[in-house]
Each structure stands twice: as structure tokens, then as C-alpha cells.
Amino acid sequence: MTLFIRASAWLMCVLFLTACQSIPLPLTNKAKSDAELLAQRLSDISYAYQMTLSPEDTFSVKADIDFKLDDNQKDLPLDLQQAHIQQLIINGQNIYPNYNGKVLSLPARLLQSGNNRIQLSYQGYYRQQGQGLIRVIDPNTQQVYLYSRFEPHGASHPFALFDKPGLRGKMSLRLEAPSDWQVISTMVPKMSSEASTTWEFAQTPPLSPHQFALFAGPFSHWQYQQDGVQFRLFALNSTQDDERYEQWLRLTADNLKRIGHVLATPYPFTKFDQILLPGLSDASMSQAAAVSVTERLPLDAKPISQHMQNSQLLAKQWFGSLISLPWWDDLYLHAGLGLYLANQTAINAGIDASAQEQYQFLQQKQPAYKYQLQHESLDPLSATSTEIQAQQFLAVKSASELNQIAMAVGERKFTELLQTFIQRHSWQSAGNQAWRQLLAPLGLERYWTHQTSGGINSISAQWQCQDGVLERLSITQTEPHFQKVKVALFYKNQRDFQLDKTLLVTLKELTTEVTNAGHNVCPDFVYPNFQDMAYGQVLLDEKSQAAAIRHLSQISDPLMQMMLLEDIWQASLTAKLPLNDYLGMIMLNLPNISAPSVQLLAQQQLQQLHQLLRLMPTSSAKQRIYNALEQFSLHQIYQQGPTSIWLDSYLQFAQSDEAMDHLQSLLNGYSWPLTQEQRWQAITRLNQFGRDSRQTWLNKEAKRDTSLLGQQHALIASMATPNAALKRRYLSELSQAPYSMRASIISKHLYPGQQPQAQQAAFEQIRQVLPELVKQAPHQAEAIVSGLVVLTCRPDNIHAIEQELTTLDAGALKDAITNHLLVMKQCQQFSTELGAH
Numbered sequence: 001m002t003l004f005i006r007a008s009a010w011l012m013c014v015l016f017l018t019a020c021q022s023i024p025l026p027l028t029n030k031a032k033s034d035a036e037l038l039a040q041r042l043s044d045i046s047y048a049y050q051m052t053l054s055p056e057d058t059f060s061v062k063a064d065i066d067f068k069l070d071d072n073q074k075d076l077p078l079d080l081q082q083a084h085i086q087q088l089i090i091n092g093q094n095i096y097p098n099y100n101g102k103v104l105s106l107p108a109r110l111l112q113s114g115n116n117r118i119q120l121s122y123q124g125y126y127r128q129q130g131q132g133l134i135r136v137i138d139p140n141t142q143q144v145y146l147y148s149r150f151e152p153h154g155a156s157h158p159f160a161l162f163d164k165p166g167l168r169g170k171m172s173l174r175l176e177a178p179s180d181w182q183v184i185s186t187m188v189p190k191m192s193s194e195a196s197t198t199w200e201f202a203q204t205p206p207l208s209p210h211q212f213a214l215f216a217g218p219f220s221h222w223q224y225q226q227d228g229v230q231f232r233l234f235a236l237n238s239t240q241d242d243e244r245y246e247q248w249l250r251l252t253a254d255n256l257k258r259i260g261h262v263l264a265t266p267y268p269f270t271k272f273d274q275i276l277l278p279g280l281s282d283a284s285m286s287q288a289a290a291v292s293v294t295e296r297l298p299l300d301a302k303p304i305s306q307h308m309q310n311s312q313l314l315a316k317q318w319f320g321s322l323i324s325l326p327w328w329d330d331l332y333l334h335a336g337l338g339l340y341l342a343n344q345t346a347i348n349a350g351i352d353a354s355a356q357e358q359y360q361f362l363q364q365k366q367p368a369y370k371y372q373l374q375h376e377s378l379d380p381l382s383a384t385s386t387e388i389q390a391q392q393f394l395a396v397k398s399a400s401e402l403n404q405i406a407m408a409v410g411e412r413k414f415t416e417l418l419q420t421f422i423q424r425h426s427w428q429s430a431g432n433q434a435w436r437q438l439l440a441p442l443g444l445e446r447y448w449t450h451q452t453s454g455g456i457n458s459i460s461a462q463w464q465c466q467d468g469v470l471e472r473l474s475i476t477q478t479e480p481h482f483q484k485v486k487v488a489l490f491y492k493n494q495r496d497f498q499l500d501k502t503l504l505v506t507l508k509e510l511t512t513e514v515t516n517a518g519h520n521v522c523p524d525f526v527y528p529n530f531q532d533m534a535y536g537q538v539l540l541d542e543k544s545q546a547a548a549i550r551h552l553s554q555i556s557d558p559l560m561q562m563m564l565l566e567d568i569w570q571a572s573l574t575a576k577l578p579l580n581d582y583l584g585m586i587m588l589n590l591p592n593i594s595a596p597s598v599q600l601l602a603q604q605q606l607q608q609l610h611q612l613l614r615l616m617p618t619s620s621a622k623q624r625i626y627n628a629l630e631q632f633s634l635h636q637i638y639q640q641g642p643t644s645i646w647l648d649s650y651l652q653f654a655q656s657d658e659a660m661d662h663l664q665s666l667l668n669g670y671s672w673p674l675t676q677e678q679r680w681q682a683i684t685r686l687n688q689f690g691r692d693s694r695q696t697w698l699n700k701e702a703k704r705d706t707s708l709l710g711q712q713h714a715l716i717a718s719m720a721t722p723n724a725a726l727k728r729r730y731l732s733e734l735s736q737a738p739y740s741m742r743a744s745i746i747s748k749h750l751y752p753g754q755q756p757q758a759q760q761a762a763f764e765q766i767r768q769v770l771p772e773l774v775k776q777a778p779h780q781a782e783a784i785v786s787g788l789v790v791l792t793c794r795p796d797n798i799h800a801i802e803q804e805l806t807t808l809d810a811g812a813l814k815d816a817i818t819n820h821l822l823v824m825k826q827c828q829q830f831s832t833e834l835g836a837h
Helices: 002-015 028-041 244-263 303-315 326-348 354-376 390-408 411-425 432-442 542-554 558-573 577-591 596-613 620-640 645-651 657-667 676-688 694-704 708-719 726-736 742-750 756-759 763-776 780-789 795-806 812-834
Strands: 040-054 058-069 076-079 084-090 103-106 114-125 133-135 144-149 169-176 182-184 198-201 214-217 220-226 229-235 272-276 286-287 291-292 460-466 469-477 483-492 498-506 511-515 525-527 538-539
Touching: 028 040, 028 657, 084 103, 144 272, 169 620, 182 229, 220 244, 229 244, 244 272, 244 303, 244 326, 244 411, 286 303, 291 303, 303 326, 303 354, 326 354, 326 432, 354 390, 354 596, 354 812, 390 411, 390 483, 411 432, 432 676, 460 525, 469 498, 483 542, 498 511, 498 542, 525 542, 525 558, 538 558, 542 577, 558 577, 558 596, 577 596, 577 620, 577 812, 596 620, 596 645, 596 812, 620 645, 620 812, 645 676, 645 812, 657 676, 676 694, 676 708, 694 708, 708 726, 708 742, 726 742, 726 763, 742 780, 763 780, 763 812, 780 812, 795 812
Parallel strands: 040 169, 229 272, 272 291, 460 538
Antiparallel strands: 040 058, 058 114, 076 103, 084 114, 133 144, 144 214, 169 198, 182 214, 220 229, 286 291, 460 469, 469 511, 483 498, 483 525
């Protein structure tokens, strides 16, 4: 009987296009224009759903959809993905559905100008990953949990609706679920009894479809109430209690109050839920009155990290739910407003100003610069909006421009602008156009570029001295952006570098002469973006660069140290500075720098270098750098202690026979204690280099750590083994099964590096499997390509990739391979420079 049910389910998937994985729709200009035309026809949309949730593979829905139609001259598209439709009634008439697996076409002849009602019932299948209603299983208890991931077009997987961000509708929900389940949605539930299987939720205010929230399962939960708002935290039933959960809820309540105060607009809902879930592809997902985050809250993190993660999610309740996106290109404004608010409320939350500055550069600006430098040919607004790195880049660049506007008019006036924007557009869709209209009367629209594609703007200083006096100073940028910068003049005394003077300069053109620079003492170096006011990469002049390389540790300001460190790393990546000069600066200065943020940035840069080395052909020069990275990270541990960040680097860089023996000693409990994740890192490294004891360690640790993360780490460690036949079997698994969390892990970790023969031998098989993998998970295209295409950066391989690009149509795969080609060319540059041919 079970076999028959499974076979029937498979047949239904084929006949009714009910595949178990989502294939996100492209966010093209045509899709945008279609959405705008649809918005002109529709109004007063409301949805009422009756839903039955099962812990098995399927769910069922009855939907009543009401709306006003401006004209009934054309068929009307209703979005519904991969469902088995059982009944369709349009304004009282029962008809056979015209359905292609994605869109249900409602015939114009049955529609009427004015009020319309659509009634339908259907069955759907939960998904394992991607967009839609996702089903996960707790490996510790085998209990089933469901969560919604609806951005950008996943809401039309469980729900029949008009799945466009600007088409807001009111939603009500009544559902049946197992008696031991909790059900979480946007509104507060009404239940008849504690053991009831029926859950009913009041109608929501008008929301964008992707903002509607739905979670279900046997969750444990914690709660806290403040100012009439209920704050709840949900986690898997197997999650251990932690007294700090209540502290996190109090932090959430305080941050929500601060944001509401700044905006002069109260929180738009009566509760705020946070759901901890394992294995999310993104660190967090925000929906109306409910957000999901990875199963680890930053409870041990620094206050600034806790504040930023918490506040950014809260800000989306105003700029996302209360005011929604007209279309996905308006994400630039909404993401920026959320980040700006989180940054501004940090000081009121008691965050140290210096810590905030360092965090903004290290965790916001620097990753955004890195993303833009690696994606010059891609506009993130034309790609799938769920690509988390693209969203972070958009938020940072937008927030930087918002900060420039705030500096131009003053914080108080800018806060009034935000409040006006909220008051005008609450429970509506509003984006860049509405924001520009607000800025125009004040002449502020010139600060708002909304430029998301192309290379990063660079800023450089040109200066001349005569007789010990600064004679001339000008600032050049590669794009004529309107922005303010502080230009810093430093001089060196016997012990360190001292800040002599800062000059506030407004950049308008490609080159701006600094008229008030004359008659200053000739500096030892000049920095044209002091305190990181502008969004742009600094190109150091030759004298300033030489001073920074020699004397970085003698600069007392950690933010200045970080910015110089990043400038010099980028100079080496772009062949403006030899790699050995960068490495010499690190080895010379970093042991004398105590600031954790500077140490962390250096660690990230060395990890990026390590990733480039894995693509480099084998050579003595490459091996020397490997040895240097291993020894340097080990030296840093001895200097700073085993709890420093450098233990993670050592576990990543270890490759010598001595290091392999050392890893086994650490696993046996000698010397430094390892966390569970670090134990898995060590075991993976042993497997990668084929140590005889690897399988024993893997089997022992897999029995010890049975969590979902433990199972994932065991898979990663198993794949690290340099066995070409084993890797081909994993590739065959990728080609035969639908994309899932397991497939995601395989594609990202099958080739960890320093195993070029295994990857080269399987490249043709990889070419065959790549298109389907990316088709099923376009938002993970870059990770899939960088994980599987680990060809050495020889000229012939680069040429082969360039030829491959000419055969591909525009899309996620071509974008990802284009970006990977840039990485290969960076590797080739280093390889040529080091003589590693």
C-alpha cells in the first residue's frame, strides 16, 4: 500500500507539474511591466484560506479570493505553483482549469467589471528547500516542522494569489494541524482549546504576498510582553532551554521601541515572533510579525552584533510590511532604510561609537565592496532578489547614500523626512519614485543615485609639497558622485602616526580641488575618506601606501588600520601592489596590533588568498605561501591564546605532515580544547589530506554528534577524501535527485582544494550536471559554481571557461560562471607574479 501511495504521488507530480522543488520566476523588466499593468486592473484584494496541514508530504487548501476588477476585457492570471487543482469556481460557475503548473488563467468571459469571487480547492506538496512552504525533519526526534520562505515568488506555492509585491491583499487563515503542533502566522491565533487541531487567524491588514507568514510544528516556545506587544521565540522541541532567551526577547522589545520612537509610528502588529530553524540557506528571513533565523542566536556575540541582527529584522516590519515594495528594484531603498535605522539606533542602545564604526566597516562596507568588485557585470536588482549577498550590498550602498542625505540636512530634518514617508504610505506600496518625490523639493535627489551595477567608485588623493608645506591637494573619483568626504592629513613622529588635520570636502565632479588645504605642514600620508563617510574604494598614492605598509601598527585608530589594510589588499588583488608586499605588511604589523576587528579583517583576507591558492597550479612558490599561512596562524594562536580567531584559520590552513599529527593530538584532547564545529573542521582536514586515521575519526564523531549540523559536517568530511571514484558517485547523486539540502552541501564542498586531479578528471560530468543544479536553485548559483568548478587557473582552463560562456544564455548560470572567471583571473595574476606556472 505504501509503495502504491508513493507511486501515485510521483505520477501526480508528473501530470500536474507538482515537482518537489521550486524554480523561481525571473525578475525581468517584462515581469515588472506585467505586474504594473495588473496593479492597474486590480483593487480591494482579499484572500480567505482553509488549509489542512499534514506531517506527511502533502497539504490541501480551499481558497476564496475576492477583488475588484477595473476591466474584464482580458484573461486574468492567478499565480499557483505546482498544485493538483480539484475544483475551480469563477463568480459561481464551475469550470475546468486552464493551468500550466505556474499560472491559472481566469477567462475574461466569466469575469466582471467590479466585484469578483474565485473559489478553488487544490492539493500541494511540501518542498525540501528553496521557496514556498518548506518541510524539515529534526534528526534528533524525527518530528516534522514547516516554514514559509515566500520571497520573491514563493507565496504562490501554498496559496493561490496574485504573487506580485505591489499587489497587497488582506489575508485570513483557518487550518487543521496535528494536535501537538504550534501554528504561527502574521496575526495572533484564536483556539477553541489547548488540544484543538483547528487554528483560526484574524484577517491581516493589506500585505504583499511574500510578507505573509506561516510556520507549524511541535515547537517549544518562550515569551515576553512589553507595551502591549507579545514577543515570542520558537525553537525545535529538542532545543535545550537557555536562560538567555528571555534576555534576547527583552533586547528585541527595547529595539522595537527605539525604532518606533524614531519613526514616530508604533509597531504595526500586536506580536513579534522569532523562529529558530536548522539548515536555512539564508541567515534570516523576515515576514510580517514573524521572522525565521538560523538555529543559533548570537547570544555570545558582542552587543553591536546582537543589536544589528535584531534591529535590521525589526526595521523590515516598517519598511517591508507596513510599506511594501512596488517591485523588486525598490529593494535598494527598503534594505537601505532598514540598515540605516539599525545603525542610528545603536547609539541609543548604548553601543560604543568606536565599536559601531569598526562594525560598519568590517561587517557592512567591506563585504559590500567585495561583492561589487566581484560582480561588476551584474546588476543585483535584475537577479533573484533572494541572493543574500546581493541584498547586503544593496543595503550598505543605499544606507551610505541615506547617511549622506542626513549629513546634508541634519539628523533632525532627515528623521522628519522618514516620518513623512511613513505617514504618507502606510499600508501601501512605495519605493524609489516616492522617495525621490520627497527629496526633490529640498534639492536632495542628487545624493540618491540608485546605481547598483558597474564597478565600484574609487577615491584617491593627489598632493604636492614644497619646502615642507602642503602646496596643492585634489581628490579624484572614478564616478562623479555627489558626496561629502573627510580628507585626513597624518604626520609621523618618533613613535607613531598622528592625525594633524581633517578637511571636509564636497565631491561633485571627477576631480575636486581642495581650496583650504594650503599652508598646512607637509603630511607623511593623506587619506581621502577618513572615518569612512563615503561609499568608495580608496586608491592610496605611492607615498601614503609605502608609509602604511611599513607602519600600519603605529596607527592608533583601529578603523583607520582596517581601511588601510583593505586598501592594500585590494591593491594586491588588482596588480597595483606585489602580493609579497601585502604579505610582508601582514607578517610585520599584525602581531603588534591588538584590535580584534583588525585581526578579523586580516583573517578574512588570508582566507580569501587561501581560496585563490587552491586554484593555482602546483609550484614551490605556492607551497611557500601555504607554509607561511600555516605557520603564521599557529604563531598567532601562541601569541593570543587558543580561544582566538586564529585557531579556525589554523584548522583551515593546516597541510603539512606535522600539522596533521597536531590535529590528531587536538582531537585526542591534548593542548587546546576544540568546539564541536572545530572538531569537524579538523576531521575534514585529515580526510582532505588522506590520513590513515580519517575514517576512524569520522565514524567516532558521527556517533558523538547526531544533530542535523553534525550530519551535515559528517557528509562534508566524507566528501573531502581525495578519492576520484567517490567524488564521481556524489556527482551522480547530484544528477539523479531533486535539489535538496544534501545536494546543496555536496555541490559546495565536494572539491575542497589541493585535489586538482580529481576535479579535472570529472569536469565533463560537472559540465553536464551544472545547468540543472542552477536551474533548481538559481539563488545559490555562485556557491554551486565556485564549489564544483575548481579548475586550476592555467591559461588553457581560463580559455575553456571563456568558450563555455559563449554557449550559455543569459541567466544565473552565466552570471555565476562570469564571476568565477574573474576569480580565476585573479588567481592567474598571482600565479604569474609568483612565477608559479
